[in-house]
Amino acid sequence: MAMLEIKDLVVSVEGNVILKGVNLSINPGEIHAVMGPNGSGKSTLTLTIMGHPAYKVESGDILFEGESILELSTDERAKLGIFLAFQHPFEIEGVKVSQMLWKAAQEKGWKISPLEFRKILRESYGRLKMEEFVDRYLNVGFSGGEKKRSEVAQLLTLKPKLAMLDEIDSGLDIDAVKLVGDVLTKYKEEDRDLSMLIITHYQRILNFIKPDFVHVMVDGRIVKSGGFELSLELEEKGYEGLIGEVEYAEK
Amino acid sequence: MPKSKEVQPELEFDYSRYAFRDEIEYKYIGKPGLSRELIEEISHIKGEPDWMREIRLKAYEHFIRRPMPTWGPDLSEVERMFDKIIYYASPTDPNRKARSWDDVPEALKRTFERLGIPEAERKYLAGVTAQYDSEVIYHKIREDLERKGIIFTDMDTAVREYPDIVKEYFGTVVPYSDNKFAALNTAVWSGGSFVYVPKGVEVDIPLQTYFRINLENFGQFERTLIIVEEGAKVHYIEGCTAPIYSSGSLHSAVVEIIAKPGSHVRYTTIQNWAKHIYNLVTKRAVAYKDAFVEWVNGELGSKVTMKYPGVILKEPGARTDILSVSYAGKGQIQDSGAKAIHLAPYTTSTITSKSVSKDGGRASYRGILKVVKGAKGVKSNVRCDALILDPHSRSDTYPYIEIEEDNVHIGHEATVGRIGDDEIFYLMSRGLTEAEAYSLIVLGFIEPFTKTLPMEYAVELNRLIELEMEGSVG
Known part of the structure; x- marks a missing residue:
């Protein structure tokens, strides 16, 4: 059974249709990348899966481990094991990283002492070389890159079944991209059933965390799917070139 | 369809622990x-x-x-x-x-x-x-x-x-x-x-x-x-x-x-x-x-x-911090603030006011900052932040400032905020319920207050807020 199955998904935001019939199936342990130009609907896809109230599902379905999640609230989806690393994480003044994640762990029903949890937390953040950030206020005063690394550290802490990463490499310098890629690749080896959905504009991050499948999204539809090599082809030809070929093939 | 948030959560302090009456004989x-x-x-x-x-x-x-x-x-x-x-x-x-x-x-x-x-x-x-x-x-x-x-x-x-x-x-x-x-x-x-x-x-x-x-x-x-x-x-x-x-x-x-x-x-x-x-x-x-x-x-x-707790800064080098957090719920008016009266040179005041209003509650900051002639080198900073949880509630600021001396550093800043859907969504994406997300943001907002309290009081205060947020979200 697929971990995530998206069927003919049509989504609108404030009356504008953004996703125009998306189909995607991710099996346990698979890494999928969705690439596409700005405004193609990539982020809309992840925000809809996570249940953002502004994203309205007009038709189609989203199944997680075989069950529709459309009626579930965002926190219920998180509790099933869906995680989203945000493209633009929000700053929450006065709320410590550790405080928020401890609440999250309790909500997930983890039977664990605060001390044990703290150990996990420090280890996760330590992997991203930001151990001392656990007692800082959530994203407040973090640089763009620190916010992104913190999102990955939260992923490692909360151990989801499906990890969605939205433009995780934007704002990261090349060393940080490599660090994030290495940490995720290693983590993926530890948790072989972890499924991943990587949203990216550029091919760069995929060199560090290699997808099994690559999908190209244009104007709210997946127009082409393939293996890792598709991302290289895209890098070479650009979206314009690739879209041209697709249109040619359709004729 | 994903559930959309339609009702603002009730945020009411749990008073049941304090509400009992005693039948006693008075002397x-x-x-x-x-x-x-x-x-x-x-x-x-x-x-x-x-x-x-x-x-x-x-x-x-x-x-x-x-x-x-x-x-x-x-x-x-x-x-x-x-x-x-x-x-x-x-x-x-x-x-x-x-x-x-x-x-x-x-x-x-x-x-x-x-x-x-x-x-x-x-x-x-x-x-x-x-x-x-x-x-x-x-x-x-x-x-x-x-x-x-x-x-x-x-x-x-x-x-x-x-x-x-x-x-x-x-x-x-x-x-x-x-x-x-x-x-x-x-x-x-x-x-x-x-x-x-x-x-x-x-x-x-x-x-x-x-x-x-x-x-x-x-x-x-x-x-x-x-x-x-x-x-x-x-x-x-x-x-x-x-x-x-x-x-x-x-x-x-x-x-x-x-x-x-x-x-x-x-x-x-x-x-x-x-x-x-x-x-x-x-x-x-x-x-x-x-x-x-x-x-x-x-x-x-x-x-x-x-x-309006006040401090008369009477001699050089005197300083004061006045920190207020007020919470105005249904039927409540919290009219609070501070008075800093600088009578001497090189005196300092820092006034921080944070208010949360909801369910028609009204929170106001009302303050006086006064610096007399000759009180050189006075530093004063006033900051008022208001968090308004629903459209029925209200927050006002009435700062009165009287400065008779030129050589002073005075800062005044006021902000009014509402809790954004995106912040709530972000916290919920980690598994927190809507009520927990709201209470965490409110607790974070008043954190400058709670962190000055001895730990036992801070825990009690946080617990009060959390208790009421649970089960009260529509």
């Missing part, structure tokens, strides 16, 4: 209404010296002549209350205060046990005073602190046992002519704390007073005087609760602090009165050379609160 209970005879009688019961009785009577005359303040919230209900409320009620013999919980009458002891006071005293306080309606029924300070010369007792005992100190300072920071309610308090005051910290003595753990109103249609008028000698240090905490009644009661306190050169005083209030109580208080400190005065105010309860 003394005054007739409703205010008169010269009543004041004479209160003074007589307490066996006061003539000078105190005279101050009371002068204050009473002033109270009668003074018009009601009209510049703030509507107080017409209070005006109607003056003839109806009981001004003095003592559950125990006013001249015999217990110094051990074993000596406190069983019913009263139970009340304070339910409020967790004796336990708090055992665990983390240097001394406790407990006031029930008009009188302090218990006071105790740790023996080692007593040996260092610290005095921590109720105000009535202080008048009897330390008349010279009381006479020297009483009414010097807040004279009865200051405002109508200071006059009322001076006329009928009963109870409150007296704190004296000798030169150079530092008290590292807090002293606490707990104020409890039990009667209906009642007025509590405690009077507190804190004198901190040169280089001394103290942290004083007060907490207040009452049962819920339908008709109004009045709480009108006066607090005076004298901070001598180089001393450090922190005065923390956690006010959680029931929502029928008018809380109209005058709190002021005078800070001498290099003294540091902190007012930390958590205003959660009451129907109407008017409270």
Whole structure:
């Protein structure tokens, strides 16, 4: 059974249709990348899966481990094991990283002492070389890159079944991209059933965390799917070139 | 379809733990209404010296002549209350205060046990005073602190046992002519704390007073005087609760602090009165050379609160931090703020006000910042942040600034915020429920306040907010 199955998904935001019939199936342990130009609907896809109230599902379905999640609230989806690393994480003044994640762990029903949890937390953040950030206020005063690394550290802490990463490499310098890629690749080896959905504009991050499948999204539809090599082809030809070929093939 | 958020969560403090009433026999209970005879009688019961009785009577005359303040919230209900409320009620013999919980009458002891006071005293306080309606029924300070010369007792005992100190300072920071309610308090005051910290003595753990109103249609008028000698240090905490009644009661306190050169005083209030109580208080400190005065105010309860803790920065180098957090829920008006009066050069004030309003509640910041001519090098920073949780609620800012000196650094900043859907979504994506996400953001907003509290109080305060958020989200 697929971990995530998206069927003919049509989504609108404030009356504008953004996703125009998306189909995607991710099996346990698979890494999928969705690439596409700005405004193609990539982020809309992840925000809809996570249940953002502004994203309205007009038709189609989203199944997680075989069950529709459309009626579930965002926190219920998180509790099933869906995680989203945000493209633009929000700053929450006065709320410590550790405080928020401890609440999250309790909500997930983890039977664990605060001390044990703290150990996990420090280890996760330590992997991203930001151990001392656990007692800082959530994203407040973090640089763009620190916010992104913190999102990955939260992923490692909360151990989801499906990890969605939205433009995780934007704002990261090349060393940080490599660090994030290495940490995720290693983590993926530890948790072989972890499924991943990587949203990216550029091919760069995929060199560090290699997808099994690559999908190209244009104007709210997946127009082409393939293996890792598709991302290289895209890098070479650009979206314009690739879209041209697709249109040619359709004729 | 994903669920969309349609109803703003209720954010109401859980009051059930405090709302119980006691059926007790009072030793003394005054007739409703205010008169010269009543004041004479209160003074007589307490066996006061003539000078105190005279101050009371002068204050009473002033109270009668003074018009009601009209510049703030509507107080017409209070005006109607003056003839109806009981001004003095003592559950125990006013001249015999217990110094051990074993000596406190069983019913009263139970009340304070339910409020967790004796336990708090055992665990983390240097001394406790407990006031029930008009009188302090218990006071105790740790023996080692007593040996260092610290005095921590109720105000009535202080008048009897330390008349010279009381006479020297009483009414010097807040004279009865200051405002109508200071006059009322001076006329009928009963109870409150007296704190004296000798030169150079530092008290590292807090002293606490707990104020409890039990009667209906009642007025509590405690009077507190804190004198901190040169280089001394103290942290004083007060907490207040009452049962819920339908008709109004009045709480009108006066607090005076004298901070001598180089001393450090922190005065923390956690006010959680029931929502029928008018809380109209005058709190002021005078800070001498290099003294540091902190007012930390958590205003959660009451129907109407008017409270503007002030500091008169009288000598060079004196500084103050005034931090207020107020929370205005359904039917509540929190009109609070600060007064910083810079009379000397190189004095500093930092005023931070944070308010949360919801369900039609109204939170206002009202403050005075004054710098006199010649007070060079004054630094003052005022910051007001308001968080408004729904469209029915309101927040206002009334800053009055009078600067007569050019060579000063003054900053003023005000922000109004609402909780964004995106922040809630972000937290919910980690598995927090909507209610938890809201309460976490509110707790984060008031964190500058909670982090100044001893941990036990911070935990209790956070728990209060969280409890109410649970199960109350639509």
